[in-house]
Amino acid sequence: MSAFDPAVGRDGPNQVERAQGSLDIQHSTKHAAGVAASKRIIAGYGFWIFLLSDIVMFSAFFASYAVLVDATAGGPSGRGLFDLGNVGIETACLLLSSFTCGLAAIGARKRNGFWFYGAMAATFILGAAFLCIEIREFMSMIALGAGPTRSAFLSAFFTLVGCHGLHVAIGLLWLLTMMAQVFAKGYRADILRRLLCFSLFWHALDIIWVGLFTMVYLMGVTQ
Amino acid sequence: MRHGDQDENSHYVDTAPGDDSLDGYEAAEEIRTYLIGLVLATLLTLASFLIARTALVWEPSIPVALAVLAIAQMGVHLVFFLHITTGPDNVNNVLALAFGVLIVLLVIVGSLWIMAHMNRNMLSIDQIMQMQS
Numbered sequence: 001m002s003a004f005d006p007a008v009g010r011d012g013p014n015q016v017e018r019a020q021g022s023l024d025i026q027h028s029t030k031h032a033a034g035v036a037a038s039k040r041i042i043a044g045y046g047f048w049i050f051l052l053s054d055i056v057m058f059s060a061f062f063a064s065y066a067v068l069v070d071a072t073a074g075g076p077s078g079r080g081l082f083d084l085g086n087v088g089i090e091t092a093c094l095l096l097s098s099f100t101c102g103l104a105a106i107g108a109r110k111r112n113g114f115w116f117y118g119a120m121a122a123t124f125i126l127g128a129a130f131l132c133i134e135i136r137e138f139m140s141m142i143a144l145g146a147g148p149t150r151s152a153f154l155s156a157f158f159t160l161v162g163c164h165g166l167h168v169a170i171g172l173l174w175l176l177t178m179m180a181q182v183f184a185k186g187y188r189a190d191i192l193r194r195l196l197c198f199s200l201f202w203h204a205l206d207i208i209w210v211g212l213f214t215m216v217y218l219m220g221v222t223q
Numbered sequence: 224m225r226h227g228d229q230d231e232n233s234h235y236v237d238t239a240p241g242d243d244s245l246d247g248y249e250a251a252e253e254i255r256t257y258l259i260g261l262v263l264a265t266l267l268t269l270a271s272f273l274i275a276r277t278a279l280v281w282e283p284s285i286p287v288a289l290a291v292l293a294i295a296q297m298g299v300h301l302v303f304f305l306h307i308t309t310g311p312d313n314v315n316n317v318l319a320l321a322f323g324v325l326i327v328l329l330v331i332v333g334s335l336w337i338m339a340h341m342n343r344n345m346l347s348i349d350q351i352m353q354m355q356s
Contacts, residue, residue, distance in 0.1 A: 037237055044239025048316060052323035059327040063334035088272055095264055098304055102257040105241075106250050200241045203304045207297050210268075214293035218275040222285050 040193050047197040051204045054167075058208050061163055062215060065156040069220070073151035078220025081146055083137070087217045090133050091209065094168075097126035098206040105199045111187050120179050123202070127172050134165050157216065164212055167205055174198055238312040241305055260303025267296040 037045075069078070100122040107115030138158070141147065148158035178198050181191050271292045274280050280288055301307045307316055346354075 040242070041237050041239040044241055045237070045315060045319075048240040049319055052319055055323055056326045056330065059330045063331045066331065066335055067338040084272065084276065091268055095261065095268065098300070099257055099261045102260075102304055103254070106253050106257075110250055196239060196241050200305065203241070203300060206304070207300045210293050210296045210300065214271060214289050218271055218289050219286055222275050222282075222289075 040189070040196065043193045044196050044200065047200055051200060055204065055208065058160075058163070058211075061156075061160040062211065065160045065216065068152040068156040071152035073153075075151040075154065076144070076146050077153065078157075078216070081141060081144075082217050082221050084217065084221060086133055086137055087213055090130050091213055093126045093130040093133070094206050094209050097123045097130070098203055100126065101199050101202045105195065108182065108187060108192060108195050116182065117179060120175060124172060124175050127168055127175070127202075131165060131168055131172070134161070134168075138162070161212065161216065164205070164208055167208075171198075171202055171205060174201070237315055238306075238310075240307060240313075240316045256303050256306075260299055263299045263303065264296055267292050267299065271296075 100119045104116055104119035104123060107113075107117075107119055138161075141154075146154055148155050175198065178191075178195055181194070185191055271289055274285060274288050274292070301320070307313060307320060309317065
């Protein structure tokens with residue numbers, strides 16, 4: 001793994017940058033103020049690009065769902081299948097977990113173990129609750145004979161919602177890994193960079209869920 | 224550029240997406256940001272569910288209202304949770320986001336547009352069957 005990066009120290013990345021700035025000023029090819037970006041900024045920005053490409057991938061699933069939403073092949077449509085009560089609970093879980101994830105990031109920055117582990121555990125429980133409700137919903141739909149093979153609409157539905165659920169599952173594994181890494185290695189700069197990427201990932205999942213519950217569930221029920 | 228200028232122009236270094244801006248770091252302030260975001264997002268979510276479930280809004284306008292609320296909520300998430308701002312330290316993040324949004328719009332609107340067009344111009348299954356017989 002990458003070596004300890006002293007440029008991203010206790011005071012956050014940017015204070016150190018200012019101090020370093022005078023050394024780098026001769027390099028006119030560096031951007032804006034002639035300051036080299038810190039590793040935290042480069043890692044965060046790279047992950048931001050990845051997230052945007054992930055969102056572009058989701059947009060393809062959204063588009064295919066929107067195209068196929070009426071292709072029910074005589075089978076059930078969203079109006080009969082979706083339970084808005086469940087969706088409301090799922091939404092609350094994910095929104096609150098996004099909030100606690102933000103608190104965990106602050107806790108890590110403050111080097112406050114109680115705060116960090118507590119908020120991460122809350123995030124995990126909320127995310128796991130979301131995933132459980134979603135899996136139960138899938139199981140009950142399949143038990144009703146409305147599995148992904150029933151119609152083009154249901155194939156698109158399971159692909160789109162399932163892909164988001166898969167992201168949440170991966171995010172939960174990542175969350176546990178981050179807790180273990182902080183526990184084993186402490187608040188090192190490289191660990192904090194990974195934590196930044198994780199919280200970006202988790203917030204992005206919530207943004208995708210906003211599009212999902214609006215387009216799939218709410219519009220599906222009102223149609 | 225001398226060092227003094229450097230300090231005055233310190234806004235022109237970048238900020239990583241997800242980090243808040245550079246001037247001083249206050250945990251209390253950041254918690255407030257997250258709380259505002261949580262409250263706004265909750266209100267927008269409640270509004271969407273309310274609109275979808277009741278007859279308060281003229282029915283044909285419901286999808287539009289839902290879309291507007293969803294986009295507003297995504298904006299709330301970006302600003303209060305991901306700390307994407309319009310400040311000069313965020314130019315790169317915003318440009319990448321703008322490009323992403325462009326591609327997303329092209330994919331979704333383009334697919335819907337083309338597929339609706341093709342649906343309209345395609346013969347129905349019955350007509351194709353008649354041609355084959």
